[in-house]
Amino acid sequence: MREHAATGAFAALGWACRRDLRLAMRSRAELAVILLFFLLVTSLFPLAVSPDPALLRAIAPGIAWVAALLASLLGLSRLFAVDHGDGTLEQMVLAPAPLQALVAGKVLAHWLATGVPLVLLSPVAGLQFGLPADAIAVLAASLAIGTPILSWLGAVAAALTLGARGGSSLLALLVLPLAVPVLIFGAGAVESFTSGLGADAHLSLLGAGLIAAWVLGPGATALAVRIAHE
């Protein structure tokens, strides 16, 4: 019986993930806009600050991380809002499959569609700022561990703001303060690597955050979705 429930949860997770990925692939232009936004923001900084290579190398990890954080906000408002609008989300709440697994599948799909491309694109930003190859690898690794945490924080906030006035600006107000530790450890990983201290401590803390996000995230997001459907 227990085993059956567990397989049911994984099946629900896989179903929700595949469904959302298929939907994401059908609106590829939106995903491209997010990636373009990331590259645009990182390209603006040399124009605004200075083209001095030493300065750019020093601020590169911070800029890449802030740009990734802002880019991850872009797709968030659509994570639940579209399904909420056409009633799909309500069916998920009523479905016999555990809601936690369904939202976990949606968040996983959201990360695969928006987070992974950002990770793959981050070396471009690193090259723009003249980071050495091993620092670029650390940047990509920190983004790979950190962006799923951002997806979970964003998922809770997106579910809480369902049906609320204020839309994406409210979402930003809720998510950004909570994302501060991820930003600090993510950008700090690259910084401490280039200063010779090694990135292990930062990446380990990010990993701890990732585990905590996967443990606490599904319950909190499912609760928030339920509240929106009371």
Add this chain to the structure above:
Amino acid sequence: MSTPSSSAGSIWFRYASPASFYPLAGQLIPWFGAAAAILALAGLYVGFFVAPTDWQQGEAYRIIFIHVPAAWMAMFTYLVMASWCAISLAFNTRLSAMMAQALAPTGAMFAFVSLWTGAFWGRPTWGAYWVWDARLTSTLILLFLYLGFIALRASIDDPRRADRAAAVLALVGAINVPIIYFSVRWWNTLHQGSSISMTAAPKMAHTMLTAMLLMTLAAWAYTIAVALYRVRSIIVEREALSGWVGALERPGEAGPTMAGAATR
């Protein structure tokens, strides 16, 4: 509601009802208000006239008597607010969510006051209105958390939904507050070292400690009084359509009707 067996339990359940808490809050407000005024006057007197001048910082340090109690209160109020939110989610009680709603603006105010007075204190002693010190930064983020809580509440029309959504946000924030604090502290020490540290202040004279204690108690009493005042407004606003609130507007009937509502 079922009738609990123990008398202590029945008091808790009795005052969990907005209708019976409303008059109790009204009776408590003058006491806490008066306590806040007396304690603040005494604290300010001791702080500004009795406490000795600091040998290093001169008179400028005296803002500590407002700054530190405000910072403590801002952090503590968030904890209290999150506890009310947890109770409201667990037991689905209306009054606890109303208390959380009533506490949020006061907590945000204290966070703002501690940042503001900190800037005024920092200018003469550190030479800058703002430094990216760990405590300053985490207080700033705390202020943003308060504002997010208030903004989320304000943008959901249905009050019960707003209660529950804001409660989830407050709890996520409460889990995050210690993480934010330690991450910011670590970030700061890695970057610029602790050249400026408030913990390295010289040992405090007894009168200074007395003044700080008085001001802290005043901040507590003020917070309780203001939260009770605000929760009364929230109760009346939310229960405007219920019988006992309608009776409040007709003073002649208020007494018996309210007693009836409380025992119902």
